[in-house]
Amino acid sequence: MNELIRLRGIHKFYGDFHALKGINLTIRKGEFFSLLGPSGCGKTTLLRTIAGFEDPTEGTLSIDGRDMRRVPANERPTNMVFQSYAIFPHLSVAENVGFGLRKDPRSKDEKTRAVGRALEMVGLAGYGTRRATALSGGQRQRVALARALILEPKVLLLDEPLSALDKKMREQMQVELIRLQRHVGITFILVTHDQEEALVMSDRIAVMFEGEIGQLADPETLYRRPVSKKVASFIGMMNFLDGRVTAEGPSIAVEVAGLGRCEVPAEQAPGGISAGAITVGIRPETLAILYEGETTDRRVVDGVVDEVVYYGDMTYYDVRVDGVEKPLTISMKNLIGRPVLDVGAATRVVWDARSLVLLAG
């Protein structure tokens, strides 16, 4: 594998606070990698360690085979897009983008052309002479991107770059960032607390909790087969039911509270389990409500609608099922012929053992 960044046993202490607890991580060339986690989990500290703004208390970091110990930020092959964008307010857009070209041996004309190309790449052609402070949030974001990418770094570090934008703009920038990353082929490392953003954009995601990596996987694996309850509840929505493992093997026999006995494929227990009490996770979209007149060959359980949340394209139902502690959340597409049910309606819920995730504890 083309490894670009290698972190081994990275620890970081701030006084007594243990911010990073032995991070081991390998990031590949050309991949879009995300560090995802709640605030305070150490993801930004890890990013700043790679950038050279924080020195790890312990451990080694190498970029492209070169040990980064005592290499200051200004000499690292990394560039960063800051959360605040950090656009220089005393400079024009073009001067901002060309800031890092001072030591570049190219002629002034060539540099000007390079700045023009960088602005064009981020969709800001013709904005060069504007004052940087006269730009909108999304435009500043693009200037910050152009300013970093013009230096053709080996790694582009993005510290929650989209968190200050409104929803529409954020979704648009997500797509543009993916396209840009494919176009330039540079390794992107994104820090975000937004699981959806991470799922949409990344090739691989490291989920972090309290200074440790909870799971490192591609988005689909992370979503379908989370290794722990913590990861499962951080990524998307999940119903948790009590369960008990009765037999292990290529398929695991589980007794699920309210749903009954079933056989689950062994790969649905990615975190590893042992016989005895476990937690069973079910995603809302893998459950379905069986409407009047519909039939299924899958398993069905009776329930009563407890809560209805209408989203337009989707409706979320909380359905109470005997033997299950919390109502099951079910998401249903609002297709034609599927009326929105009322609270209190008796209903049947379809489920499938293949979509269960078995989690320890």
Place this chain on the structure above:
Amino acid sequence: MATRGGLGQEARRSIALLAAPFSYAILLLAMPLGAVVLFSFWTQDFLDIDTTFTLANYEEALSQPIYRMLLGRSLWIAGAVTLVTVVLAFPIAYFVSFYVAPSRKSLWLFLITIPFWTSYLIRVFLWKVILGFNGVLNTSLQGLGFIDEPLTFILYNANAVVITLAHAFAPFAILPIFVALERIDRSLLEASQDLGENKVTTFLRVTLPLAMPGVVAATLIVFIPTIGDYVTPRLVGGPDGLMIANMIQTQFLRLNNAPLGATLAILAMLSVTVIALLFIWLNRKWLRTR
């Protein structure tokens, strides 16, 4: 809702609110200033004031070398004071802003203002004690064997005026520069390093340009009052350290020539205005790009 019959209620209330400060401004600012302008076009006729309008005072003030020399010296001394003050204030402001823990910054600013607890006059006299022929500085240096003869270039000349005024105005220069430095987003400095600049080039390309409004403010705050100062030159300046304000005072009080004094005051004021406008224009130029 249109207002009927002249002023609406809001307009009347605004006028009522403005009346007090406005008359205060007229009485205490515009009238004295008007009087000075008026006097500058009159002439002193022994004991009376000749109220015929004339430019004679201006001719005299501009043709006599003594006045030009005093005005020139005032500008020179004020410029030197400003330069020394701002150059010394910048590192202090920088230190407090960048190296003092946030919880301690107010304490540091408080300590910087301590010299203000004593009267300006007392501070000037203290400098006399420090810089004098048998003063603290000379005695110490002699005692330590650094010099044999007391230094004489430090008191009763322009140097003494510069030292004393620079000390007196230091906090006025430190505070605006400190404020400008505080307003700099620290991520800008990290961005500069990230883009390949080291600490020194980051300072020159980011910190200093962004601190310029504070530096310009400090320059004006120090320069404008210094040029009209007459206490310090009188007490520590000696004959070579006298400034235009001392001559204005002499004209008004000793020589009983209020019109000429008024003319000199107007000329001094005009010079300050020109220089202040120049700095404001410079500041605009710096600010234009932000």
